[in-house]
Amino acid sequence: MSRRVAAAIVERLKTVAGIRVDPKNQQFLTFRLDRRLQALGLDSYEAYLEVLESPSGEAETARLVESLVTHTTSFFREPAHFDWMEKTGLPTLNEAGAGRLHPLTVWSAACSTGPELWSAGMVLDRFSQTITGGLRWGMVGSDISAGVLRRAAGAIFTATELAGVNEERKRQYFLRSRPGVAIANGQRLYRVAPELRNRASFAQGNLLQELPDIPLADIIFLRNVLIYFAPDDRQACLNNVTARLRQGGYLILGHSDSHHGLPPGMTACGPSIFRKG
Ligand SMILES: C[S@@+](CC[C@H](N)C(=O)[O-])C[C@H]1O[C@@H](n2cnc3c(N)ncnc32)[C@H](O)[C@@H]1O
Structure with a gap:
């Protein structure tokens, strides 16, 4: 990827979402960009930049932001x-x-x-x-x-995601899927109770x-x-x-x-x- 293209993409990410990516950190950027190129059937970063800068570029920028930001979170994080x-x-x-x-x-x-x-x-x-x-x-x-x-x-989580929730709270605030019904990766699912969802x-x-x-x-x-x-x-x-x-x-x-x-x-x-x- 040329420096000009990397700098233009990084600048766009900063303007739209405030996200900082060091243009020198090309490995990180290209890894995420390659997925977007593949999804759109494009064969160069220049062509991808053109999509971002086109009148319909807003939706693609949102997708790129999505692929770059970290969504890490957990229940009762920083208790x-x-x-x-x-x-x-x-x-x-x-x-x-x-x-x-x-x-x-x-x-x-x-x-x-x-x-x-x-x-x-x-x-x-x-x-x-x-x-x-x-x-x-x-x-x-x-x-x-x-x-x-x-x-x-949607408020649906796996047992692993609920690791930070104690048993009493799990019983009071979650509905558990019936055995063998809704299962993700072999785990039963939990849904936040309507009292909270409402x-x-x-x-x-x-x-x-x-x-x-x-x-x-x-x-x-x-x-x-x-x-x-x-x-x-x-x-x-x-x-x-x-x-x-x-x-x-x-x-x-x-x-x-x-x-x-x-x-x-x-x-x-x-x-x-x-x-x-
Ligand atoms: C690491 S998560 C933090 C989640 C939660 N606050 C926590 O501490 O567990 C960061 C979240 O910030 C969101 N985010 C990043 N830039 C944002 C922006 N400019 N406006 C609103 N949300 C943004 C991301 O989509 C992501 O879901």
Whole structure:
């Protein structure tokens, strides 16, 4: 691949999704690109760049982004955040009126296939049961990738994917496929129970753009996505995301995400947790 073509593709990925790929890391790029070339029946990277730059290039760019980003996730990943949510975050928000005056809303931004969102849902439901009359609450999951969002909304997981969920939660919050019925790779499947599914909505969205369709949230999980962005995109993402956070609400970053670029008025108050105002 010529340097010009590599640089043009990399630039397009950065503009559209904020994804950083070192043009010198050709091995990584060509491996992923070759699959796209094969799928489209093209025989050169130049021809592929032409497709990307054509009027219908948007859909292909989305497919390329999809093939380059990492969707790694798991239930109760970075468990300190869910402990904090249960013991500190939810009681503090509820005392201030969230769940009574307005629905307490959790947004899993960059939710991938959904385990982060459903983990938060289990904690929320359990907390709601401790409140007389229950809480009003809901959840939103968003991601740039339509493919993972479909999986998140489908809410079906294998036993291996549920490794981080304890037995009690599995019994309470999952429906298990009957023996021999729905099986994936020899494993029975689990589906999130309707009590949680009915509380969730999903929206495709690029965090580098404003997200007016996302409701104001009380807790936002923005974990393990900032690491892929260049500093200017990280800043744009943090501005867009915190614009959807209520005053007094909490932003939760991944343990390895840098918080540089957080807008003023966000105060550290827990492990990679920041409060607005
Ligand atoms: C590593 S996963 C993190 C999943 C989850 N937050 C967690 O920590 O387990 C990163 C997700 O970010 C999404 N993503 C990457 N760039 C994005 C962007 N510009 N806007 C929205 N989502 C993006 C990817 O599609 C992927 O599903």
